[in-house]
Amino acid sequence: EPEVTQTPSHQVTQMGQEVILRCVPISNHLYFYWYRQILGQKVEFLVSFYNNEISEKSEIFDDQFSVERPDGSNFTLKIRSTKLEDSAMYFCASGEEGMETQYFGPGTRLLVL
Amino acid sequence: QKEVEQNSGPLSVPEGAIASLNCTYSDRGSQSFFWYRQYSGKSPELIMSIYSNGDKEDGRFTAQLNKASQYVSLLIRDSQPSDSANYLCAVTPYGNNRLAFGKGNQVVVIP
Numbered sequence: 001e002p003e004v005t006q007t008p009s010h011q012v013t014q015m016g017q018e019v020i021l022r023c024v025p026i027s028n029h030l031y032f033y034w035y036r037q038i039l040g041q042k043v044e045f046l047v048s049f050y051n052n053e054i055s056e057k058s059e060i061f062d063d064q065f066s067v068e069r070p071d072g073s074n075f076t077l078k079i080r081s082t083k084l085e086d087s088a089m090y091f092c093a094s095g096e097e098g099m100e101t102q103y104f105g106p107g108t109r110l111l112v113l
Numbered sequence: 114q115k116e117v118e119q120n121s122g123p124l125s126v127p128e129g130a131i132a133s134l135n136c137t138y139s140d141r142g143s144q145s146f147f148w149y150r151q152y153s154g155k156s157p158e159l160i161m162s163i164y165s166n167g168d169k170e171d172g173r174f175t176a177q178l179n180k181a182s183q184y185v186s187l188l189i190r191d192s193q194p195s196d197s198a199n200y201l202c203a204v205t206p207y208g209n210n211r212l213a214f215g216k217g218n219q220v221v222v223i224p
Contacts, residue, residue: 029208043157043201043214056211091156093212100145100205102212104156 002026004105006092009074012111013082021108023092031095032075033102034067036060036088043091049075081110114139117204120214127223132189134200134218139183142207146185149201151217158199161187171174192222 007020025032034046046058066078075094079086086088088109089109093102118137120128126132138146145164149157161176163169163185169176175188185204189196206213 024197031202035212042216043203044214045213048211050210056209058211091154095210100210101147101159101162103159104149107156 002028002095004092004103006090006105008025008106008108009106010109010111012113015112016081017085018101019077019079019082019110020080021090021092023075023077023105024073025046025075025092025094026098026103027073029094030097031055032104033076033095035092035104037065037091037107038088046077067090072087079110079113084112086110114202115212115215116140116206117202119202119218121218123219123221125221125223126192128192128194130186130192131190132196132220132222134187134189134202136185136187136202136215137183138185138202138204138213140204140206140213141179141183142178143204144207145205146176147203147212148174148176148185148187149203149214150196151199151201157203160200172206174217188189194222196220196222197222 134139
């Protein structure tokens with residue numbers, strides 16, 4: 001069964017460093033999303049991406065964040081200058097055209113020191 | 114007002130019993146409703162989607178939607194220890210394609 005994959009599974013970085021989280025969505029899906037979950041808290045929406053552009057973003061997704069689909073398979077989230085409060089689990093999700101169901105990848109656990 | 118609320122504390126049920134979970138949402142225009150299961154340290158896993166009022170059954174799971182009262186519920190029949198997880202209610206607000214999640218209901222099935 002097709003699934004969303006994410007790399008790396010864990011990332012430790014120093015405050016102020018740039019990180020890039022990578023995702024490979026399900027191949028025939030056209031909608032891509034990033035969510036995050038701080039430990040013990042709810043899953044929060046960051047950004048959605050369709051047709052090579054951001055379709056919606058939350059207040060969390062400020063100028064420090066960016067997304068890119070560099071090729072036909074990868075979808076990336078970049079955090080330019082990480083802060084301690086960026087420590088969280090980051091989930092990528094994808095969905096088919098015309099369907100609202102979203103399928104989640106296994107996540108990347110980011111720890112900012 | 115929170116977009117999606119799941120107010121119940123941890124739910125302990127004996128193996129074989131029915132677990133009942135509830136969720137309310139604030140956006141009356143919401144169209145799509147989902148239940149995800151999340152094991153500790155893992156990603157959300159889709160269990161059910163429901164789009165119209167009434168019940169929808171899938172195996173041991175039944176989702177119920179009442180748009181007039183703005184609530185969604187999930188019943189787990191014949192609960193198994195493997196059902197022990199955090200159950201997340203998620204809603205697609207009107208005009209959006211993002212998911213708004215509740216904090217979840219922790220279910221513990223006792224053998």
